[in-house]
Amino acid sequence: MFVVQLKNIVKEYLAFKSQKGALLNALFPYLFKVKNKIKVLDNISLEIKKGETVGFIGLNGAGKSTLLKVISGVTKPTSGKVVINGKFAAILELGMGFHPDFTGRENAHLALKLYGHSENIDQLIKQVFDFAEIGQYFDQPVRLYSSGMSVRLAFSVATVVRPELLIIDEALSVGDAYFQHKSFERIKSYKEQGSSMILVSHDKAAILELCDTVYLINHGKILFGGPAVEALDFYNALLANDLSDINIQKSSLDRSQLNSGSKEIEIISCSILDAMSTSCDILETGIEYTLKILAKCNSRVSDVVCGFMIQNKYGQIIFGTNTYHTSNILKQINVNDNIEISFKFFANLGPGDYSISVAFHQHDAHVSKNYNWIDRICIFKVINKNHPSFIGCNFMNIEVDTNITSSN
Amino acid sequence: MFLINTFYNIYQYKSLILNGIRRDIEIKYRRSYLGFLWTILNPVSQILVYFIIFSHIMKTRINNSDSEYSYAIFLCLGIIPWTFFSELLTRTTHVFIDNSHLLKKMNVPKIVFPIICLGSSFFNFLIFYSLFILFAIFTGISTLSLILNIFMPLFFLSMMGLSIGLVLALLNVFIRDIGNLVSIILQFWFWLTPIVYNINSLPEKYQYLISFNPITICVLASQSAISGDIKIDYANYSFPLFVSILFFIIGYFLYMRLAEKLSDEL
Numbered sequence: 043m044f045v046v047q048l049k050n051i052v053k054e055y056l057a058f059k060s061q062k063g064a065l066l067n068a069l070f071p072y073l074f075k076v077k078n079k080i081k082v083l084d085n086i087s088l089e090i091k092k093g094e095t096v097g098f099i100g101l102n103g104a105g106k107s108t109l110l111k112v113i114s115g116v117t118k119p120t121s122g123k124v125v126i127n128g129k130f131a132a133i134l135e136l137g138m139g140f141h142p143d144f145t146g147r148e149n150a151h152l153a154l155k156l157y158g159h160s161e162n163i164d165q166l167i168k169q170v171f172d173f174a175e176i177g178q179y180f181d182q183p184v185r186l187y188s189s190g191m192s193v194r195l196a197f198s199v200a201t202v203v204r205p206e207l208l209i210i211d212e213a214l215s216v217g218d219a220y221f222q223h224k225s226f227e228r229i230k231s232y233k234e235q236g237s238s239m240i241l242v243s244h245d246k247a248a249i250l251e252l253c254d255t256v257y258l259i260n261h262g263k264i265l266f267g268g269p270a271v272e273a274l275d276f277y278n279a280l281l282a283n284d285l286s287d288i289n290i291q292k293s294s295l296d297r298s299q300l301n302s303g304s305k306e307i308e309i310i311s312c313s314i315l316d317a318m319s320t321s322c323d324i325l326e327t328g329i330e331y332t333l334k335i336l337a338k339c340n341s342r343v344s345d346v347v348c349g350f351m352i353q354n355k356y357g358q359i360i361f362g363t364n365t366y367h368t369s370n371i372l373k374q375i376n377v378n379d380n381i382e383i384s385f386k387f388f389a390n391l392g393p394g395d396y397s398i399s400v401a402f403h404q405h406d407a408h409v410s411k412n413y414n415w416i417d418r419i420c421i422f423k424v425i426n427k428n429h430p431s432f433i434g435c436n437f438m439n440i441e442v443d444t445n446i447t448s449s450n
Numbered sequence: 451m452f453l454i455n456t457f458y459n460i461y462q463y464k465s466l467i468l469n470g471i472r473r474d475i476e477i478k479y480r481r482s483y484l485g486f487l488w489t490i491l492n493p494v495s496q497i498l499v500y501f502i503i504f505s506h507i508m509k510t511r512i513n514n515s516d517s518e519y520s521y522a523i524f525l526c527l528g529i530i531p532w533t534f535f536s537e538l539l540t541r542t543t544h545v546f547i548d549n550s551h552l553l554k555k556m557n558v559p560k561i562v563f564p565i566i567c568l569g570s571s572f573f574n575f576l577i578f579y580s581l582f583i584l585f586a587i588f589t590g591i592s593t594l595s596l597i598l599n600i601f602m603p604l605f606f607l608s609m610m611g612l613s614i615g616l617v618l619a620l621l622n623v624f625i626r627d628i629g630n631l632v633s634i635i636l637q638f639w640f641w642l643t644p645i646v647y648n649i650n651s652l653p654e655k656y657q658y659l660i661s662f663n664p665i666t667i668c669v670l671a672s673q674s675a676i677s678g679d680i681k682i683d684y685a686n687y688s689f690p691l692f693v694s695i696l697f698f699i700i701g702y703f704l705y706m707r708l709a710e711k712l713s714d715e716l
Contacts (some may be wrong), residue, residue, distance in 0.1 A: 065624035068711045069704070111713075113556035118710040138679045139551035144473070152473065155466040163465075183480075280496050340488075427680065 043085030043239040044127065045207050046090040046169075051122035053083035053108055053262075057402045082108045084120070084262040095239040097253035097270065099277050101412040105262040107241045110134060113240065131157055133196055142185035146195050147177065149184055153199045166202050166432050173228075175221075193217045197225050204232050204392060209240045214225040226252075245273055250357050272358040275300045275417045279306045286311045303414035306343045307381065310336045312397075325389040327437050328424040335400055337381040343413065347373040348383045348402050353418075354435050390437040391424045398422070452706055459559035466558070467565050474570035493578040497585050500525050510678055513646060519589040520676060526582050527673045529652030531600070534575040535607045536636045537666060541567040542615025543632050546623050552714040560709045564616050568608060575604070595675040602682075603668035606690040610664060613697035620704045624716050643669055648677070664690040 057078035058064045066074040082105050098106045111117045111125060112131040142150040154163055164377050171180050174194040179187060187195070194217060201208065208229070217225065233239060243249055248414065249256060249270055256273035258266040258280070266276045279302035290357050313321045316334045325331060333350060349364025365371060365383070375381065379401075397418040404411035429437070460467070479488045500522045504509060504510045510521040517523075545563045553560065583596055622628040643665045649657055660666050667690060671682045 061625050064715065065621065068624070069707050119714045134555045139555055141473070141477070143477060148473075150669060152466070152469050155463075155469050156552070156558055160465045221658075237564075 043092045043448050044089045044125070045092050046088075046240075047123075047125040048086055048088050048113070049118045049123040049125075051086040051109075051112060051118070052081065053105075053112060053123065054079040054081050054120045056080075081260050083112065086122075086207060086259075086262070086264055088257065088264065088267065090238050090240065092206075092238060093233065093236045094255060094430060095105065095241065095253050097241045097243065097249045097256040097273075098259055099242075099244070099256060099273060100259035100265075101280065104259045107134070107211055108258055109259065110152065110209055110240065110242060114209055126207065129158070129198045129202075130207035130209060131205040132209035132211075133200045134209070134211050138193065140184045140195070140410065143183050145183055146174075146180040146187070146191075147171070150195065150199050154202070157200065157203075159203060165273065169202050170198045170423075172193070173202070173224075176380050190221070191215055194221055197221075199403075200229055201225075201232070204235060204237055206236075207238045208232065209238070211242045212244070214414045217293070224353040229391070247358065249274065274357060276319055278417075281417065292419045300415070303412045305400070305414055307346065307413040308338050309400055309414050309416050310338055310341060310403065312336070312398065312400050312416075314420065314422055321421045323420070325391070325422055325424045327391060327393070327424060327429055330386065330388050333385040333387065333398065335383045335385075337375060337383075337414070338400060339375045339379040339381060341376075342376050343404070343409075344374050345404055346375055346381075346402060346413070347405060348372075348381075348400070350385060350401075352391075353397050354358075355397075360391065360396065360435055364401075364406075389424060390439075392437060393426045393433060394436040395421065395423055452570060453702065456559070456561050456705070459561055460565055462563045463552050463559060467562050467569065470562070470566035471569035471573065474566060475573055489577055490581065492573060493581050496529075496627075497582055500529075501585060510538065517588075517589060522588055523591060523676050524591060524648075524673055525646060526586075527596075527675060528643070528669045529577050530575065530582060531603050531607055531668060531672050532640065532643065532645055532665070533578065534571055534638070535603070535611050535668075536570040537574065538567060538608070538611035539615045539618070539636065541571060541634060542612065543622050543629055544711055545615075545619050546716065547626075547629070554713050554716055560712060561705070564619060567615070568612050571611070572608070590678060593627070599675045600672055600689065603672045605617040606687060606694065607665070608681075609694035610690060613694055616701035617697055617704060620701070620708045620712075623708070623712055631656050639663070639665070645669055646671075662689070664693040 049354060049363065056064070056067060056076040058067070058076065063076070067076055086109065088096075098109060100106050108117070108393075110132070112119050113126070113127075114130065114134065115124070116132075116134065140146075140153070144152075147167060150167055151163065154166055154170075157303065159166060174180065174197075176187075176191050176194055179191055180195075184192065184195075185426045197217070201412050226248075229239065233252075241249065241252060241253070255267060255272045257264050258273050258276050265280070266273055266296065279300050300354070312333070312335045314323065314325065315334055316322050317330065319332075322331075335348060337348075347364050347366040349362065349366075350358045351362030354360055372381070398420050399415070399417045402413040403413035403415070404413070424433070426437075429439070475489065479485045484491070502521060504522045504525065506520045509518070511518065512520045513525050542564045545567050546560065549563050552558065553563075579600065583593055586596060587593055618632060620629055642663050643659060644652075644660060649660060649666070649670065652660065664705060667682070667686045671686075675681055
């Protein structure tokens with residue numbers, strides 16, 4: 043059972059020399075043809091199942107918002123078919139066209155009607171009021187609202203009745219932490235009750251936590267569709283590289299390993315060494331280890347920075363730094379030089395599976411010039427042998443002191 | 451099929467339409483002390499000015515009347531339906547541009563917005579005309595004839611205002627000159643309609659020309675409550691009816707072609 047079915051969606055915006063051209067083409071498309079077309083969506087097909095949460099990620103201008111507009115019916119595709127089964131609610135932008143001079147209550151009233159609710163409006167308004175928690179502001183004009191309050195109201199209105207499909211474009215990221223949690227909770231509970239969801243966000247944590255499937259969209263095409271972790275790796279690589287520089291290798295763990303970059307410097311190996319300088323992939327909590335990275339230089343480069351990042355199995359970053367921050371920038375490297383870099387660290391990590399990604403780039407961030415970036419170059423497991431049992435991914439060496447004072 | 455669907459949309463979104471009409475009315479007196487009173491004060495002052503100036507200062511009368519208020523009533527009977535028509539046409543012409551923030555973000559049938567214009571213009575008319583009747587009662591004119599004579603003009607003015615307005619509104623999204631053009635055309639149109647002058651006072655060939663103005667018959671019908679010399683036949687409405695149907699067909703064709711493209715152009 044599909045909630046959304048897109049078949050070969052193409053959306054073209056026509057570039058007209060004059061407004062007259064736009065009108066004539068709209069009226070008589072066969073008589074007045076246009077040569078200059080800008081393809082915003084290029085042959086997109088996908089299906090969203092009942093209860094599935096799907097994320098769209100991509101650079102600005104990739105076509106994500108246009109795709110949401112096509113799905114929600116605000117704009118019609120140039121060709122292709124959109125099939126939607128069930129009632130949907132969309133939050134396409136902050137504020138949703140609230141009128142600044144009307145109160146939150148009045149705006150909620152109109153918005154509910156725009157969403158097609160016509161019964162029990164008073165009761166729904168009450169629920170919106172309760173969920174938004176903006177107190178007396180609910181009866182104040184919206185122009186007095188902070189952007190966070192507008193988001194609270196917009197989200198509360200859109201989700202007051204559980205829709206079969208909820209479409210959210212970037213809206214969540216503006217609310218404060220409390221409301222983000224609250225709206226996350228509602229989204230999750232709707233998900234459990236069988237709602238499907240489409241999310242566009244640059245918030246990686248939200249994408250990781252909520253999405254079953256993530257589509258990476260680039261220049262109007264689906265570049266990648268699959269599990270969230272892999273899609274985000276791909277996206278990360280896309281930030282720094284041309285598409286041609288990226289290749290995906292299936293690693294032994296059956297998770298794609300991404301190797302990207304311009305390869306002026308090539309990573310040869312990466313290993314974790316214990317005190318005896320033997321390579322290991324099981325680490326003990328609290329013990330000191332060395333991360334050793336070997337690389338080769340293919341052409342003369344300067345100001346090279348090497349960085350690493352530890353992620354847990356959910357893809358959340360536990361720790362990451364680079365030699366720019368530690369003031370160990372490699373000023374000059376010549377062709378065929380071998381590079382050896384060691385990071386010494388204490389494995390102050392909780393028990394579980396972790397991965398290390400390593401990168402060579404210029405300056406602080408990998409976006410400026412990326413020589414080589416390998417995701418999940420080594421995978422390791424942390425076990426806790428010598429310390430009291432604990433939960434979480436961070437180890438804090440604690441000392442406990444207890445004291446009971448009798449009240450008599 | 452599309453036509454049935456369009457009417458079904460209007461029915462489906464009736465509560466949205468009612469809400470929109472209420473907003474249109476309320477927005478005018480938001481952030482003001484006198485509030486709803488403003489909706490009444492404007493027409494009252496307009497009627498008052500006509501009654502004072504034309505009855506007591508300029509002492510104008512229409513030909514066959516001995517009432518000192520006859521010209522003021524004559525003028526109101528022309529101005530009020532005209533105001534309704536021109537307000538409806540102007541607002542409808544701009545309606546898609548004014549509501550672009552909603553059209554770009556929500557999938558709402560576009561037809562509801564012109565209907566909202568019709569509703570709120572009609573409300574303003576009701577206020578204006580009721581106040582006028584209150585004034586007119588004191589002059590001894592038959593209230594019943596004021597009420598009965600307005601139905602047909604009102605109906606045809608609504609139909610013409612809405613259908614011409616829809617055509618202009620759709621074109622206006624693509625070519626914005628139309629919005630500016632409308633206000634100029636309305637100025638000429640006003641003087642080409644026998645509102646401030648009596649059609650009989652014109653030379654015969656101009657009378658003939660002016661009868662081609664589809665608004666003329668509506669205004670004459672409304673004025674017939676005071677200037678009893680003009681007989682209004684249902685056949686006289688054939689021209690406004692023709693104009694309504696013509697623009698309805700053009701508007702329908704344009705709506706079918708352009709409605710889906712509005713959100714891309716706005």
